[in-house]
Amino acid sequence: MRFSTTALAYLASALLSTLAPQVAQAGITAFSGSQCDGNAGLNVPCDGSCHKFDDRHSFRVDSNTGDHCVTVFEDPGCPVDGQGAILAHQTGQCQNVNTGTNVRSFVCAKDSTCLLGV
Template identity: 85%
Template sequence: MRFSTTALAYLASALLSVLAPQAAQAGITAFSGSSCDGDVGLNVPCDGSCHKFDERHSFRVDSGTGDHCVTVFEGPGCPSGGPGFFLPHQTGQCQNVNTGTNVRSFTCSKDSACLQLG
């Protein structure tokens, strides 16, 4: 069985990409309980996008992925210019979200300075 140079180069490249360490992509998971317990939501990317938080009371950013900031909003859809509450330095610990109001949406970013929307 003979392999062409192109086929061997492709196989070597594929093997190196599998063996090389990958940068950790953070995610965030919300929970219905106030101590990261109860019903578990989806693990969504911590990339600055807006996500629903209805019926959730705590969250955890994936550990080992560095420092992140979560901003929670009273309104749905992460309203630009709307009231938000910054929760900086999230690194894998459970965070109870008791802001005195119902939290309806959130963003998470790889940014210890907490990105402002709008």
């Protein structure tokens, strides 16, 4: 039985991708309740992008994905010049967002480096 070079390369690539450790992509879910209860929002990527937080009062970053920093804003759209409340070291625990004002948007960093707007 003969295999072409292309077929062997494909098989080797498939084998390596199966055996290689997979890096977990962190996500974050916001909840309407203050203890990660009530209605859950979508699980959105923890990648530095801005997301809405209206009518939410707590959040949880996916566990076993490392140490993340979440910055919450009272204004929509994660304003670059807006004041943000930094909630560092998010590793899967529930975080109540009681900042003394209504939180309207947030940024979740993919690591422990805190972002102040996008």
